[in-house]
Amino acid sequence: MSPWQLVVLLGAFAIVCAMVIPRKKTESGQNTDDTVEQMQAALEHFMEQMEADSRGMVETIAQARKEQREDSRVQEQRIAALEQRCAELEQKLAGYQETAKPSINVSPPPLHSTDAGQERAEEEQVAEAAAELEHNQPIRERYAEVFDLHSQGKSVEWIAKKMAMNKGEVMLILQLAKQEEERRV
Structure with missing residues (x-):
């Protein structure tokens, strides 16, 4: 092989390699970009799920607090009604004791x-x-x-x-x- 043929052959090989190598880098770069985009999408989806779960927990806690306040209010009303009933019964007892014989001590109902x-x-x-x-x-x-x-x-x-x-x-x-x-x- 003559030296000029060798130089042409090496030049052609270099040109072909130069054309092929950038394409591979571009393709692998695209794969890297696709992977990064997929990871970002997965991370965004995960964050949306976490936010939805957090909102759900906040709503559940708010509902539990509301129910607790309602239960507390109902219990306070019941206590007030029982105290009123107790006072009425004490008045009735006083009336019974006044009408009963002095030797009989009536216990409260x-x-x-x-x-x-x-x-x-x-x-x-x-x-x-x-x-x-x-x-x-x-x-x-x-x-x-x-x-x-x-x-x-x-x-x-x-x-x-x-x-x-x-x-x-x-x-x-x-x-x-x-x-x-x-x-x-």
Whole structure:
């Protein structure tokens, strides 16, 4: 091969390489740009999801606070109604005590009774207890089991459940026995 042919051949090879190499760089540069764009798109999508989740959490927290405030308001109204009911029952009790015999100490009706029928039943029990007081037999003998349980340290609620009585009735029996003992002394 002659030197001029060699120079032409090397020049042609250099031209071909020069044309091919920039194209590969452009193609790999495009791939890099596409990858960066895909990553940016994925990152933007992720950020949108995070913002949507954050908004959802903020809305949930706001709703929970609103519900808590509403529950608190309802409970405050209920407490006020119960306090008013308690005051009414205390007034009724004062009226009952004024009309009852001086030797009978009537216990207040339970706060949870809002039923008029239950109030009437308790009034009847008070009247029955007053009638029993007039009997000759001491109250301790008539309700020996109640006094046994009370002396064992059982609560009034527990005695009432055990004896299938109202709590007010058990309290009345205990108070009447105490008054009976005081009169004997």
